[in-house]
Amino acid sequence: MKSSSKWGNDVVNDKLKDVRLSVIDERIRDVKNVIAVSSGKGGVGKSLVASALSLSLARRGYGVGLFDLDLTSPSTHIILDVKDAQPIEDRGIVPPKIHGISYMSITYYSRDKPTPLRGRDFSNALIELMAITRWGTLDFLIIDMPPGISDATLDIIGLIKRSKFLIITTPSKLAFETVKKLIKLLSDLHIEIIGIIENMKIKESDFIKVNADKLGVKYLGEVNFDENLEDALGDVDKFSNTEFFKRIDGIVEELLKALAFEAQ
Amino acid sequence: MHEWALAEALISTVIQVSKKEGLRKIFEIEVRIGELQDIDLEIFKFALIQLRPDYLKDAEFKFKIVKTKLKCRICGHEWSPRKDELDESVREAIHFIPEITHAYLRCPRCGSIDFDIIEGRGVWLEYVRGK
């Protein structure tokens, strides 16, 4: 990579060289809230919560986008039964509406093939997707995040600076231990944390609530383990009738309050 | 047209650079384009012309296509995939997100899917010349 100056007046700052970076903010300019559904751990229900949250908000009449950025293990397309939908090409890519949600996922392109991405490839794929996807006007863009605090999460935090975090944990100490680190990281970076949802609760315990309070993070509510959830994956009508969905739908009220978003 | 999105990105980068450097007139802009990006240059140029602000009216765009180079992390083999080995839908997927090569290509020597894209992706502003 050649340095910028060839003649006296040639200029290009190194940071600006990757032209895609300059339009990322522009692509989400008309998105009011970006919510990253995140956790220190995998398997805690991020994708399920992100999907239910998107559906619930869309049904309340809000403009909602769902962006699956767990690029190596995408799963929301299965939950929402996205099938053969494809984005429309119009000066970039316009995500199709799935059950009222503007939906974007790498699976439009990778289909069901494994797509191993090392850190640098992840960054590039993320930047590309951010640069070409035209979300238009939305009240909420929900991001289904990869687990943990490695490259992928750091990249998303760096590129989508306006993200507010919704944190998912299970009742387990092990999950919460990783969540604590995520919270510490976000606080150090001055990123807004909307609150914590405790998922897959199987017995009474106030461990998560007490510790969330200690960390000064809002406890948005608990969601019980729902043994009927598995059978509802991929069938949105069934999904909407699960105890899981109803509970998330209730927590959405809390979340809207936390965001001081007036119901329409 | 995804060329439009990238053209918009290029113009907005040029605007940022010229603001920062206080350039009011631009003569020349060189852009490096990765082959994997599979950009239709005619559409890209057309989009640039439509999108450019007045002070870029006389700027000449120069394009440099960078050949794809992949390197296997297992056996070290370096290769450049031929466009015609890929079917149309795969090419299109790669055109949108070049990293999708990781879903469809393998090292031709050892069959591994663990390889690096050494060159051939991205759209880079190489330099702008102006005053």
Ligand SMILES: Nc1ncnc2c1ncn2[C@@H]1O[C@H](COP(=O)(O)OP(=O)(O)O)[C@@H](O)[C@H]1O
């Ligand atoms: N409240 C719940 N009750 C029952 N099963 C759940 C619940 N929440 C999540 N699951 C299941 O746990 C698994 C992991 O959920 P997922 O949303 O994919 O987690 P993550 O995205 O955090 O990796 C899935 O099989 C999902 O169906």
Ligand SMILES: [Mg+2]
């Ligand atoms: Mg997930």
Ligand SMILES: [Zn+2]
């Ligand atoms: Zn090899």
